Amino acid sequence: MIPSARVALIALLLAGCTVSPVADPSPLDAPLQPVVLPDLDGLAPSVARQLRARYDAAQGADTANASGSERAEAWGQLGMVLQAAGFVTPAESAYRHARAADPEDLRWFYYLAHIQQVTGRRGEAIANFERALEIDPEHLPSLVWLGEMLLDQGAPGDAAAAYERALALAPASAAALAGLGRAALAQQDAESAAAYLERALRLEPGATSLHYSLGMAYRDLGDPERAAQHLAQHGEGAPALPDPLLQAQTGLLDSGLAHERRGMRALAAGRFDEAAAAFREGLALAPDDATLHHRLGVALMESGDVRGAGAQFEEALRLAPDFAEAHLSLGDLHVQGNRFAEALQSYEAAVMHRPDYLDARFAVADTLNRMGRLTDALPHLERITVVDPAMADAWMARGVSLVQLARYREARDWLTRAREIHPDDTRILFLLVRVLAAAPDGGVRDGARALALLETQRNAPASMELFETLAMAFAEAGRFGEAVDFQRRAIAVAQQTGQTWAAPYLAENLARYESGQPCRTPLPPAAGATG
Template structure:
């Protein structure tokens, strides 16, 4: 029987549901695990994968931005046996992590390799494999793993740092400096996000600016900066940043969706443009029919005065969210539905939880 007060138990149940592609159940358990043990940053990655499975890409991005390696600590011995019953990448990551902590480098490497066979693009597994290989004296193998993480997940700051350590030990100091600099850039991104979400958005903006000075093309920083401008109610500046990003990255839906939301529901009338918002949403709907995009479509319709259609779309969005078990988002969706039923547009483009 699952202990309802155990973050580790919910984390394990969430990973099991994720492995079976039971995404609504995975979200329920992982959100509970995060509420019970918010410092367990590894939960964010699992939650991101669950939201991605549901097609909730903005929420997946938000969770992915907060990912870490700290897992919930089990409060009962049954969790170890539970983990060992799972044949999944996540389970191998947990087992390998235990072997790393115990200094069993060969066993850890074997577990990480088994996990990567199931999920080749998992940055945590590959970085940990590199760490185990380095401890075994295989610097070349470790370097290869760290470089692959950087290639597939450049935002994974630990891989940049670890590669720097390997390069420095080999006397390749200039390359090591470059790797450490890259690690600082991506760590700065994490700091900016935390500042923005913890009631210090102006400091978050300053940190984002420093990251962008080091890497002007970093998409995560461009998006985070624009969203933080929304937090401080600089809607015009946020619109301009998002428009520039859409031009630079026309195939990335994150920027066009953010811009559509802002144009549809910004409190500043000088920023709103319902026709442009609807045009952006129509393009997004050709490739992505998620709850978030549907809610944005309803916002755009309401801004254009098409309230009957906005009500119909919003009701469909709410039904989808309820059937998917996403009860945490339904309340805000219902609030917007009530606005449309009263023939009033939305003036909150993003809730606080939706902003990175």
């Protein structure tokens, strides 16, 4: 998953590891392991009854001399309800029984593949998706999922072949187009990647997750403005993939959990009204489920129903006062309304209940900064970098605060540490260079080091930030002609990209360079900063 617009999403189907494809180690004629019904205590009574009934039916089919297809159906249906209830291991065993009883039924290979990919066994998943496609070469979901698995495995060429077959079957499939775009990007074909991803977004504007890959494609094409536009629109929405088999599985259980999962799938795809409807159905069965109230609040907030969202978050907290995610979401709602004091209370409550909840702690720091309490934000940002040094935003935010507080030596040392951990983060690099070039403290400035650090950016894409930082460094080195040239280029880029807020500061520094004076303000003054 980003501090300013969080949507707590639980993906039903995950992707990840990179391993070499291997065949399913359990061939069709391998001995089958018995299916053991898990402990059903704590489940809703209706769900427990469903599981026991399906288990008894599967056992009965094996002892009643039923046909292969009948036995497969009984075991497969058991696997589906087990998986829907979250019991992955016995569900996998049940699917293996079904697959052995009827090896020509695509469903059991397909469901088995999904369990294997969710549990990180990508090679086995690929083998079962491929077997499903031998049975039905035109099964669109298997083609798209096979492409996903191959792309995750580091085989973008093979993935592209699967996506191309999918697109031939469904030319308007945003999922197939998105896959082709990501595969092209992985093969360093940024031009094709951009074309595919643009087509996918035209078909499904709500698939906001694609903006990230599209931004990367435009960055590789040397178009930083369009890259920045798309990266700013990056969200959680995924392209829809019609999948009757998974949908049939999702609706099997008449429980709050089943409706929650259906809602989360709709939420991930950006279908907020559908998600809200699913969560309401779940609440009709489980009205005291704080998680469902929170999920409904998120869906309502995303659809613009601020009042309804707030009511759901408040109800979630009434039912579970220590529900940190609900405190965080309520804080986000307050921020939308510029109620920063109330937002801070909510965020601090989230951190109180979960001290290492980093999104909440970052939100505390961000809100303190908005309120002008920069010094109070510093320990929160430092704590984040201790718990998760990979969180570059916290390193950057603390560096900015130190500069705004005129604590330039600390800022220099902090950003130097940050560069060691995040050597490729240009935001940290540019801020460090600004401190070295423009800090009022002569003991902090080091123009030679500033220029040396910027050597790595000789071939970087054009941007206002790059040109402005270069101008500062050249001015500190006394090379005012080059400083003026780069500052003018920074102003031109700012005008082209609509960054009008920067105009006064840029013009002020240009006048300095034209008169042979270096800059002594690394960043524009922070409005409202009081320390």
